[in-house]
Amino acid sequence: MEHIFLHSLEHALTITGFVFAMMLLIDYGNILTRGRLDAALGKRQGFQYLITSFLGTTPGCLGAFMNVSFYMHGVITFGALVGGMIATSGDEAFVMLAQFPKAALLLFAILFVLGIAGGFLSDKFCKIFGIKYMPGECRIYNDISKKCNCRPLGLKEIYKEFKNISLSRFLLMAVIVTYIYLFFTGIIGPGAWNWVRVTALALLVMSLFIVVTVDEHYLQEHVWNHIFKKHVGSIFLWSLAVLAVLNFGLVFWNIEGFVKSHMVWVLLISVIIGIIPESGPHLIFVMMFAKGLIPFSVLVAGSIVQDGHGMLPLFAYSVKDALKVKLFNVVIGLTVGGALYFFGF
Numbered sequence: 001m002e003h004i005f006l007h008s009l010e011h012a013l014t015i016t017g018f019v020f021a022m023m024l025l026i027d028y029g030n031i032l033t034r035g036r037l038d039a040a041l042g043k044r045q046g047f048q049y050l051i052t053s054f055l056g057t058t059p060g061c062l063g064a065f066m067n068v069s070f071y072m073h074g075v076i077t078f079g080a081l082v083g084g085m086i087a088t089s090g091d092e093a094f095v096m097l098a099q100f101p102k103a104a105l106l107l108f109a110i111l112f113v114l115g116i117a118g119g120f121l122s123d124k125f126c127k128i129f130g131i132k133y134m135p136g137e138c139r140i141y142n143d144i145s146k147k148c149n150c151r152p153l154g155l156k157e158i159y160k161e162f163k164n165i166s167l168s169r170f171l172l173m174a175v176i177v178t179y180i181y182l183f184f185t186g187i188i189g190p191g192a193w194n195w196v197r198v199t200a201l202a203l204l205v206m207s208l209f210i211v212v213t214v215d216e217h218y219l220q221e222h223v224w225n226h227i228f229k230k231h232v233g234s235i236f237l238w239s240l241a242v243l244a245v246l247n248f249g250l251v252f253w254n255i256e257g258f259v260k261s262h263m264v265w266v267l268l269i270s271v272i273i274g275i276i277p278e279s280g281p282h283l284i285f286v287m288m289f290a291k292g293l294i295p296f297s298v299l300v301a302g303s304i305v306q307d308g309h310g311m312l313p314l315f316a317y318s319v320k321d322a323l324k325v326k327l328f329n330v331v332i333g334l335t336v337g338g339a340l341y342f343f344g345f
Helices: 002-032 036-042 045-057 062-072 078-087 092-099 101-129 137-146 155-163 167-185 195-213 216-252 255-260 263-275 280-290 296-305 312-317 319-342
Strands: none
Touching: 002 062, 002 167, 002 195, 002 216, 002 312, 045 062, 045 078, 045 101, 062 078, 062 312, 078 101, 078 319, 092 101, 092 280, 101 296, 101 319, 167 195, 167 216, 195 216, 216 312, 263 280, 263 296, 263 319, 280 296, 296 319, 312 319
16 A cells, blocks of 8 residues: 555656646746747647647657646647647557567557647637637736746846845755756656656756746746646646556556456457556556557557546646547547557558
């Protein structure tokens, strides 16, 4: 019991650290360029589908976290987020590359194309039927953003800020330094040195630079009041609760055994399991495909719907939006997977 909770806590801390760092960098980049980042993506909707699908196809959940961060900041459309989640296959991507690299690369290419097409169709569907979704709450303080100066302060200015350092700046620095230590020592995140660990440390070091060098106004209005107080706590608590329930369920409810005993419904079950915002349950389908027990169509259907931990921050931000994304992905997963299965793939 204690081991399961500690494992869930580690994953929740890892997710929260990634999301906080990426939200901070996206916000900083947007304000530093006076909204040009927002405008560039906002005016090129087709480009959004390409970028979010590309980020989604990158192994792991980092791309999905970044897409959610873009959406939470109102930078990309709902359809672009749907497309990014279609393309996302979470941590299973690493296993697939190790078990069946050629089939995995083919799968990633299919998911990339489906992400672009699915994102476009989702936006069109929402527009035609008047389906509303949250456009990104950060747009509500664009007037505040125009007054912000987040360019790095000079050494003399930094010295003045630190002579009378605010509690919020001190706490943010302490949190980020603690995260750097936890990732560097392998207490959280991947135990081995790989690109995920290096990326996490790079993001955290850049975040520390931002917190140290920005002026007090930007620090208070954007970093502390908005990103940290409004989002980080809820993301951590939501992630911890969901992961704890899922991990207890995997141990005591024997989800994998249930799936294996209902092979007639394996395609539908793969889609249902894909709804769960967790990487572990979907691994059963990856391994069954590696052993030749299920067809490629089942793997595609499950991969379209499942997105690892990528949806957890969105559930913390808006449960309704998260459920709508999942609904679109389920429909597309069943349609594409069913069609491939019908044609013998």
